[in-house]
Amino acid sequence: MKPLTTDDSESRLKIFSDPEVMRYWNTAPWVGTQDARDFANDSNNSMLRKESLVLGVYLSSIGELAGKCMLFDHDEESKRAEIGFGLDRRCWAKGYISEAGEGLIQYGFNSLGLRRVEAESDPDNQASARSLEKLGFYQKGLLRQRWEINGNVTDSALYRRLAIDPSPQHKRAMHATST
Template sequence: MPSFSNLTLRTDRLLLRPLCEADAPSLFAIFSDPRVMRYWSTPAWPTIDKAHALIAQDMQEMSAGKYVRLGIERKDDGQLIGNCTLFNLVEQCRRAEIGYGLAFAAWGRGYMHEALSALLEFGFSELALNRVEADIDPRNLASARSLERLGFKKEGHLRERWIVDGEVSDSGLYGLLRSEWAPRLGKVHSLDS
């Protein structure tokens, strides 16, 4: 895979761009919030060190083309409100997983749908992915609805897959094929690389 270090995607309201050190306080504010992390497979971040470590890892891994993680920045005020990721890229099978997180204050405004639409278009058109998968906590009904609005189909349910802070939870598995996304290709974002 090519380097993703300079990848930028633009939508009507958002700029999707690589994270940088200056984003650490905003990232920490987002991912230390128990409301945001309620359905994640990891606990809320206890210190800002997690944000610094994630950014440092991204700089190396994105340069090597191992995954794509882009910060979600509002164009109108420059505020970082979340991130979205294509990871576990399998070039031979043209497959990846998608992940995402959004600041609580930004929920319910369509930002994640807009961001994921751009990221999926990039994955299917620029990376020639054939399949994108998502693994969510099935209790997270908003996330399930978001995926379904994007065209994902529920493909499975894994019982008691995660244990986070002593709480056991299941996984809902979703998939989206290139053939299901094809009618939308080229209609969502502009690409700067």
């Protein structure tokens, strides 16, 4: 993982202009390279202001951009932030979210002093729900009719993970010793 650059604009556009990748997002698919450039610039400026941490997820074997992961809506006083991901469709179900997500969560807890990390997901997005649960998140609520994108109104499932919650690795180890 590393900060996004404008050099990755074409790769980012390819990922986030895909209607399947953007199907459950609260924004429409990107339409041009300017969207990708603006996202990188806005993300890097937001990081300078310490409002968010937006990183590109790269395939270590070939250095290719696989997507992005981010901590955003950081509230320093409340010690909370929201986590989000977006991956190229070719990278789905390969464990990248688990690996990048846990690293980002641990950075939030250990370096930023977060007490709580939240996530929001469309209830129809079962893959996102599974990824969040693998990362140790618990669903804690549902916001009905939360978003409207292109005339479609959707709900949002709310998830949370606390710094005091056992890590997914700890839960797996405890489960293995109890069976």
